[in-house]
Amino acid sequence: MLRVVNRVFLGLVGLVLLVLGGSVLAVGLGAPAPSWWIHHDRHDVLLSEAERTRWRDDGWWWPVVIAVLAVLLLLALWWLVSVLRRRRLAEVLVDTGDGEGALVRGRALENVLTEEAGRIDGVDRSHAHLTGRRSAPEAHVRLALEPQVDPGAALNDFTTGALTHARTSAGLASLPAEVRLRGVRHHAERVS
Incomplete structure (x- = not known):
C-alpha cells in the first residue's frame, strides 16, 4: 500500500513541478504567459514589495507560516523515513x-x-x-x-x-x- 501511495505522490509532485517549471521557462524565454499564470510579463518579479510585506503587521501571519512549514517538514521526514526503512528482516x-x-x-x-x-x-x-x-x-x-x-x-x-x-x-x-x-x-x- 505504501509503495502505491509513494509512487502516486511522487508522480503528482513531478507533474506539478514539470508544469510549473516548464511554464516559468517558457515565459522567461518570451512565450506568452498562460491565462492561469500569476504574472503577465517575463520581467515581472515573483513577489513584489507589497506582496512580501502585506501580512507583516498581522500577529497571526508568522505563527501560521511557521506552523505550515513545520507540518510540511514533518510530512517530508515521515515520507523519507518510510522510503528508507528496511523492508526485509536482517x-x-x-x-x-x-x-x-x-x-x-x-x-x-x-x-x-x-x-x-x-x-x-x-x-x-x-x-x-x-x-x-x-x-x-x-x-x-x-x-x-x-x-x-x-x-x-x-x-x-x-x-x-x-x-x-x-x-x-x-x-x-x-x-x-x-x-x-x-x-x-x-x-x-x-x-x-
Missing part, C-alpha cells in the same frame, strides 16, 4: 533452549524457505522474504503453480512442509505467513 533471533539466543541471517532463512517451497510438486517458482521483528518474523511467500496443480494441495504441502520446518528450526512459537498463489502460463510450442 536477522532472526533463534531460541537455542539454554536461555541464550542465536542470530540467523534473515536472507539465509528466506533462501531455505524459497528452496524448500520450490521442491513441492507442481510449484514452478517460489520466492520468500521475511518482515516484522527479529523475535517475531512474518513470511511473505509467492508460489507460481503449474496449471494442473490443485492450489489447496500446494498450500497444504507448503504449510505442513517448508513453513513448519522453518518455524521449528528457528525455534519460533509461530511464523505467520502470507502466501500468494499464481498460475504459470505456458506458451504453446510448435510440434513438428
